[in-house]
Amino acid sequence: MATAKSSNSSKRNGDAAAPAPRRPRADAVRNRQLIVDAATAAFGELGLDASVAEIARRAGVGTGTLFRHFPSKDDLIHAVIETRMQEWTVAAEAALSEPDPGKAFEKFLFAAADAQVRDRGLLDAMTQHVIDAPELLECNRQAVSLSDEILKRAQQAGVVRNDVVTEDLRYLVSAAIASGPRQQSGADDLHIRYLRIMIDGLRPDGASALGAKPPSYAR
Amino acid sequence: MATAKSSNSSKRNGDAAAPAPRRPRADAVRNRQLIVDAATAAFGELGLDASVAEIARRAGVGTGTLFRHFPSKDDLIHAVIETRMQEWTVAAEAALSEPDPGKAFEKFLFAAADAQVRDRGLLDAMTQHVIDAPELLECNRQAVSLSDEILKRAQQAGVVRNDVVTEDLRYLVSAAIASGPRQQSGADDLHIRYLRIMIDGLRPDGASALGAKPPSYAR
DNA sequence: ACCTGAACACCGTTCAAGT
DNA sequence: ACCTGAACACCGTTCAAGT
Numbered sequence: 001m002a003t004a005k006s007s008n009s010s011k012r013n014g015d016a017a018a019p020a021p022r023r024p025r026a027d028a029v030r031n032r033q034l035i036v037d038a039a040t041a042a043f044g045e046l047g048l049d050a051s052v053a054e055i056a057r058r059a060g061v062g063t064g065t066l067f068r069h070f071p072s073k074d075d076l077i078h079a080v081i082e083t084r085m086q087e088w089t090v091a092a093e094a095a096l097s098e099p100d101p102g103k104a105f106e107k108f109l110f111a112a113a114d115a116q117v118r119d120r121g122l123l124d125a126m127t128q129h130v131i132d133a134p135e136l137l138e139c140n141r142q143a144v145s146l147s148d149e150i151l152k153r154a155q156q157a158g159v160v161r162n163d164v165v166t167e168d169l170r171y172l173v174s175a176a177i178a179s180g181p182r183q184q185s186g187a188d189d190l191h192i193r194y195l196r197i198m199i200d201g202l203r204p205d206g207a208s209a210l211g212a213k214p215p216s217y218a219r
Numbered sequence: 220m221a222t223a224k225s226s227n228s229s230k231r232n233g234d235a236a237a238p239a240p241r242r243p244r245a246d247a248v249r250n251r252q253l254i255v256d257a258a259t260a261a262f263g264e265l266g267l268d269a270s271v272a273e274i275a276r277r278a279g280v281g282t283g284t285l286f287r288h289f290p291s292k293d294d295l296i297h298a299v300i301e302t303r304m305q306e307w308t309v310a311a312e313a314a315l316s317e318p319d320p321g322k323a324f325e326k327f328l329f330a331a332a333d334a335q336v337r338d339r340g341l342l343d344a345m346t347q348h349v350i351d352a353p354e355l356l357e358c359n360r361q362a363v364s365l366s367d368e369i370l371k372r373a374q375q376a377g378v379v380r381n382d383v384v385t386e387d388l389r390y391l392v393s394a395a396i397a398s399g400p401r402q403q404s405g406a407d408d409l410h411i412r413y414l415r416i417m418i419d420g421l422r423p424d425g426a427s428a429l430g431a432k433p434p435s436y437a438r
Numbered sequence: 439a440c441c442t443g444a445a446c447a448c449c450g451t452t453c454a455a456g457t
Numbered sequence: 458a459c460c461t462g463a464a465c466a467c468c469g470t471t472c473a474a475g476t
Contacts (some may be wrong), residue, residue: 025458036452051449062461064453126395127346164416172413175398178346179390193431194391196384200427201420208419212412244439271469281442283472384468 013060032069034059039080043121048077048128049123081125085139087115092146101157106199108150113173113191114164126174137218144217165214174196224300230402258299262340267296269340274319297354300344303365306334311365321332325418327369331427332392345393356437363436380423384433391417 038058042050052073053091056063070076091111098104116123125131131140154160176194257277261269269291275282289295309331317323335342344350350359366385373379395413 022458028459044470049447053448063451064462065460067451071451150460168412169359171409172416175394175413178397179394189431190390190434191431193387193429194394194432196427196429196431197387197391197420198416199420200422200425201416201418203419203425206419206424207423208411208415209233210415212408212410212415214412215409241439247440270467281472283443283465284441286470288468289442384439 003052006097010168016074028043028069031059031061031065035069035076036063036079036083039076040083040121041125042121043077043080047120048111048124048130054098059149060070074130074133075135077121077125077130078133080121081130082120082139084115084125085131085136085143087119087122088112088143089146091115092143092150096146097149101153104150105154105160109169109195109199110192113126113177113195116174116177117188117191123174123177127178131170132217134218140217160202161207163197163207163210163214165216166200167215171215172202231265243362247288250278250280250284254280254285254288254295255298255302257312258295259302259340262299262343263297263338266339267349293349293352294354296340296344296349299340300349300387301355301358303314303334303338303341303344304350304355304362306378307331307362308336308339308365310334311362311369314364314369320372321378323369324373324379324391327366328388328392328414329411329419331388332396332414335393335396336407336410342393345389346397348388351436354436379421379424380426382429382433383424386434386436390434391421 008030017188035055039055042055042058046054052063055076056066059066064074070079079094091114092108095104095108095111098107116126130136144166147169151160151164151169152197155162173195177191179194231279254274258269258274261274261277263272271282271285275285276296278285285295287303289298310333311327314323314327314330317326334346363385366388370379370383370385370388374381395417396410398413
């Protein structure tokens, strides 16, 4: 009985050999979390070009350990941004609770912008198109579908032009923030200015033909 | 007679000792030009993160020679961008020949955008705010004053809202280009799309309060 | 006076050696 | 099984040595 063929258990979930998914050592999961926390803080302050040495130092581990958990710096960035992306989702959900479609639309854009202003890493991820990485596709779906709903509502209410798509919103928001001077004294609310101009440009009345087809996420 | 005091000649242009402005050696001026040419090409293709080693290689000189002419990579960038900036000026002059103020305004924005789409280095310089370097202040004046005139005309004709300034235009144009996916297949005209939305947002009718004061160049 | 390339301090990444 | 730090190939920059 105790000699029951192990091939049995491997057949339970398919025909390939199950790669013995043992749970990791306690210090490993702890170190991984320390790395993610340190990276989240470092990226937020310094942007995505915070060095891995700096992050390893903050986490109190060797650089080798960092690369054992995240084979490349990009992988670490993905992990951090994945949790940061939830800010979009939270902002979208808050906006959807607003009954007025036009106000909900504006609220969403401003909240999304705010998240990127507060976290330099998130802004970098947007403008450097880290977000479009296939690894982040799944975590994007939720935010994208919420964004879709907010946009559609506003369009049906007639307060936003019909020829824009969800994909446009992200680029426009990031553009509003990234374009201004990085930190000119007393000009840290400049993104509000450009967001307003863009929102005005998104109104349906008298809108001119866009002349270029919209971008599209892989969904 | 031949012993005439050299202090005489130095007094001609002020009281400080003139630092003997001998004209440089022939190979030096040639090398300098080779470096600038190579850098212009490399930055245009690869953006501003083209390496100095690559540029030195293309120019056929040692890296030491490059740094002798341009003490830092930034200095080289400034030199290249200074000539590239003339594209703005040329675009502005062409636009001013257009009698209709609204068309002139649009023509100017699209031409400026085109220059940045064709030259990745110029785009990088805009979004990374290399343009705002004090060394480039002088060469910006001309482009800025032309831009001022185009904007003022359009505003007086009532086709552009009054609460935007010249400084806004540069940020908006760069934003329209930089925000989209770097090179998604068949989406290289996406900047036209966002430029159109922004231009629509710049119309005076029904414009909402911007809520943040404009940026300002040091002029 | 100008040119050159080896050398330096950084970066992301790898890997032999430890426990 | 996981951790560590020295080592590597890059980057921008410097400088002793050549002509």
